[in-house]
Amino acid sequence: MALGTDALGRCVLSRIIYGARVSLSAAIVAVGIAMVLGIALGVLAGYYGGWVDAALMRIVDIMFAFPALLLAIAIVAVIGRGLDKAMIAIGIVYTPQMARIIRSSVLYIREMEYIEAEKAVGCSNWRIIIHHVIPNSMAPVIVYGTLMMASAILDCAALGFLGLGAQPPTPEWGAMLAKSYQYIVARAWWAATFPGLAILFTVLGFNLVGDGLRDALDPRLKT
Numbered sequence: 001m002a003l004g005t006d007a008l009g010r011c012v013l014s015r016i017i018y019g020a021r022v023s024l025s026a027a028i029v030a031v032g033i034a035m036v037l038g039i040a041l042g043v044l045a046g047y048y049g050g051w052v053d054a055a056l057m058r059i060v061d062i063m064f065a066f067p068a069l070l071l072a073i074a075i076v077a078v079i080g081r082g083l084d085k086a087m088i089a090i091g092i093v094y095t096p097q098m099a100r101i102i103r104s105s106v107l108y109i110r111e112m113e114y115i116e117a118e119k120a121v122g123c124s125n126w127r128i129i130i131h132h133v134i135p136n137s138m139a140p141v142i143v144y145g146t147l148m149m150a151s152a153i154l155d156c157a158a159l160g161f162l163g164l165g166a167q168p169p170t171p172e173w174g175a176m177l178a179k180s181y182q183y184i185v186a187r188a189w190w191a192a193t194f195p196g197l198a199i200l201f202t203v204l205g206f207n208l209v210g211d212g213l214r215d216a217l218d219p220r221l222k223t
Contacts, residue, residue: 003016003190003194004188004190004191005191006176006179006180006191012190012191012194012195013194015171015176015195016171016173016176016194016195016198018171019171019172019173019176019195019198020173020198020202022083022166022170022171022172022173023153023156023157023172023173023174023199023202024153024202026083026086026087026090026152026153026156026165026166026172027149027152027153027156028149029087029091030086030087030088030090030091030094030152030155030156031091031094031145031148031149031152032091033087033088033090033091033092033094033095034090034091034092034093034094034095034097034098034145034148035098035141035145037091037092037095037098037099038094038095038096038097038098038099038101038102038141039098039099039102039134039137039141041056041060041095041099041103042098042099042100042101042102042103042106043102043103043106043129043133043134043137044056045057045099045103045106046102046103046104046105046106046107046110047106047110047125047129047133048125053103056099057103060096060099060100063093063095063096064096068093068094068151068155069155069158071089071092071093072086072089072090072092072093072155072159073089073159073162073164075088075089075092075093076089076159076164076165077164081163081164081165081167082165082166082167083156083160083165083166083167083170083172085164086156086159086160086164086165086166087156089159090152090155090156090159093155094148094151094152097144097148098141098144098145098148101140101141101144102137102140102141104140105136105137105139105140105141106133106137109132109133109136109137110133114132115128115132115133118132142213143210143213143214144210146206146209146210146213147206147207147210149206149210150202150203150204150206150207150210153173153199153202153203153206154199154203156172156174157172157173157174157177157199158174159174160172160173160174160175160177160178161174161175161177161178162178163175163178173195173196173198173199174199176191176192176195177192177195177196177199180192180195
């Protein structure tokens with residue numbers, strides 16, 4: 001009980017530690033969904049171009065027109081509350097961002113000479129995409145995916161705070177804040193402060209890791 005107890009007498013430290021697994025797992029699944037869907041849409045749009053690119057990017061533009069958290073709330077309202085539903089909603093919301101990132105890489109890679117050589121020897125489009133386009137497009141996806149983890153943790157916490165994400169008694173950080181902030185005026189400041197600090201330092205850590213990966217993987221920063 002090094003960090004005190006909550007309103008029900010439960011150890012705040014234990015719940016924060018267990019909540020780390022819940023929040024990180026939710027963020028990993030959400031970003032995984034966004035990467036799978038985003039890579040599929042971005043590669044198709046960037047490689048084939050034409051009407052395929054125009055149609056997919058218009059769908060992406062429509063999704064970009066809505067604030068991310070508002071769109072996630074709308075999706076959760078349709079599919080139902082719960083941590084698993086929140087992960088799906090956040091993954092769908094982040095899909096357009098990932099699609100744009102990988103599309104920009106594919107537009108550059110598809111014009112490379114080795115791609116033209118693969119086409120000249122009769123390789124199918126799917127073989128080129130799987131063996132050359134996707135592997136050579138993954139560097140910015142890895143970097144942006146790491147940075148997206150920080151945003152996913154924040155959005156999961158926001159949905160939990162609003163009662164749309166993890167449901168009691170699951171010790172998710174956002175849900176812990178929702179149940180504890182009202183006790184600040186009763187001088188039980190630790191109940192809301194420490195879950196908030198856990199979110200702060202975790203998000204900061206992922207942002208620093210993402211910046212480090214960008215410095216390591218971006219060849220333009222090595223010149």
